[in-house]
Amino acid sequence: FFYLLGIVLLLYGKDWQKLWSLVAFFLGFFQYQGHKPLLVPYVTLTLLLIVFSQLKKCNFMSILKQLKTKQNLVLWLVWMGAIAIMASYLVRLPDLSSGVRMDEFSLFEGVETRTVDEQRRLALSNPMLNLMDNKYTLLFSTLISRFLYSFDLNLLFQRGNPVVDTFAVIDYGYFHLIDLVLLASGLMFLGTDKKIKNKTWYILAFILVGTIPSIIRSGTPWIIFRNGFAFVGMVLLAGYGLGSWLTTWRSKAGWLLISLYLVCALPFFYLYFIRFPVTYTKNNSFYERILASYVQRQQDQQFAIIPDRVDSSFNYLLTYNKLINQANKKAIYRSAQTQNYQLANFTLYKDCPTQKLLELGDQVVIVDPVKEPCIPSSDNQASILEIKALVDSGTRFRIYNDRLCNRFLLTSYPNLHQNKFAVEKLSDEDFCTTFFSR
Numbered sequence: 001f002f003y004l005l006g007i008v009l010l011l012y013g014k015d016w017q018k019l020w021s022l023v024a025f026f027l028g029f030f031q032y033q034g035h036k037p038l039l040v041p042y043v044t045l046t047l048l049l050i051v052f053s054q055l056k057k058c059n060f061m062s063i064l065k066q067l068k069t070k071q072n073l074v075l076w077l078v079w080m081g082a083i084a085i086m087a088s089y090l091v092r093l094p095d096l097s098s099g100v101r102m103d104e105f106s107l108f109e110g111v112e113t114r115t116v117d118e119q120r121r122l123a124l125s126n127p128m129l130n131l132m133d134n135k136y137t138l139l140f141s142t143l144i145s146r147f148l149y150s151f152d153l154n155l156l157f158q159r160g161n162p163v164v165d166t167f168a169v170i171d172y173g174y175f176h177l178i179d180l181v182l183l184a185s186g187l188m189f190l191g192t193d194k195k196i197k198n199k200t201w202y203i204l205a206f207i208l209v210g211t212i213p214s215i216i217r218s219g220t221p222w223i224i225f226r227n228g229f230a231f232v233g234m235v236l237l238a239g240y241g242l243g244s245w246l247t248t249w250r251s252k253a254g255w256l257l258i259s260l261y262l263v264c265a266l267p268f269f270y271l272y273f274i275r276f277p278v279t280y281t282k283n284n285s286f287y288e289r290i291l292a293s294y295v296q297r298q299q300d301q302q303f304a305i306i307p308d309r310v311d312s313s314f315n316y317l318l319t320y321n322k323l324i325n326q327a328n329k330k331a332i333y334r335s336a337q338t339q340n341y342q343l344a345n346f347t348l349y350k351d352c353p354t355q356k357l358l359e360l361g362d363q364v365v366i367v368d369p370v371k372e373p374c375i376p377s378s379d380n381q382a383s384i385l386e387i388k389a390l391v392d393s394g395t396r397f398r399i400y401n402d403r404l405c406n407r408f409l410l411t412s413y414p415n416l417h418q419n420k421f422a423v424e425k426l427s428d429e430d431f432c433t434t435f436f437s438r
Contacts, residue, residue, distance in 0.1 A: 019074060
């Protein structure tokens with residue numbers, strides 16, 4: 001947001017008002033780690049657009065002369081300000097906590113001597129061996145692969161990346177299929193309109209520069225966030241294509257095009273509202289929410305909980321049940337510091353506690369399967385229930401000595417045929433029969 005705001009202020013601000021763009025660029029620079037490398041390139045690109053738009057003749061001497069004018073002094077100040085922001089950050093980087101993540105940025109990731117040696121070993125002896133197989137040709141090949149991955153048509157228009165896109169509708173691309181037509185249309189209209197030649201190159205360069213964070217990042221490609229500005233450029237290009245068609249057809253034909261676009265977008269809304277609520281439950285936090293509601297419904301009952309990650313589960317219980325207040329915030333802080341996760345009517349254990357502790361009274365014991373065997377004594381096994389995954393029916397939590405759901409008729413598998421994801425608002429019967437199994 002702030003980078004884009006800075007670009008708008010730089011393009012449309014009058015004279016010294018353009019300096020306000022530096023404030024926006026400064027805020028944007030510290031907004032997201034992956035976009036820091038884009039500050040200077042985007043400022044430079046925008047300044048070049050402004051300068052080229054002022055030229056009557058496009059040649060080196062005209063550009064040099066235009067850069068020396070007083071009206072462009074403010075552009076120099078903005079450009080030097082952007083460089084100063086980047087330079088000051090790089091100087092302080094070794095002492096900053098964010099410096100740890102700098103290992104994620106590497107041009108030479110995967111470019112190793114043994115890889116080059118392997119390529120040479122598998123090639124026939126020839127005079128061009130050292131010229132064709134070396135670290136630099138391998139580097140070039142690696143960077144090109146990362147660049148092309150940023151425009152993988154399958155990821156963009158058909159299916160996202162399920163490995164890293166935690167919060168995405170992974171059964172759908174980042175754009176609608178019809179956007180591919182609009183992108184091609186945008187290129188066509190931009191290429192044929194000589195009056196906006198500078199803006200054409202700016203949009204195309206904006207998209208290409210936006211891939212830099214993905215190109216220089218090591219490890220698994222993650223284009224959904226790091227390629228965010230490339231996506232913005234593609235939206236501008238598709239928008240120009242749509243706008244050009246609307247201008248060309250006008251009146252009723254324009255409404256027909258908009259209607260066609262909405263129809264082509266219907267599969268996304270179907271996936272988002274019908275399938276995504278179920279498929280998203282693959283993430284463990286949903287079952288922590290069910291667990292939190294289960295505890296909240298029995299405030300007079302004591303619980304011993306043995307989760308996979310005790311700190312995360314403690315935070316989920318506090319958040320979903322809104323247990324943080326002025327009266328207990330010190331106790332919560334103390335629990336986190338001492339790793340003694342106990343509050344209200346529940347206690348969380350990092351590992352299986354002693355058998356004697358689990359046998360106390362009539363408390364309910366909840367165990368994550370990854371911690372099994374952690375089974376209480378036979379006295380507590382009279383009622384064993386399970387919270388199972390909606391997607392594959394795998395056990396997420398096993399509950400011993402249940403006092404809430406055993407009085408209802410439960411099935412062997414999750415029973416979800418309607419949207420009942422507002423778990424806190426469900427009656428005890430709906431809650432138990434939907435998410436609990438025997």
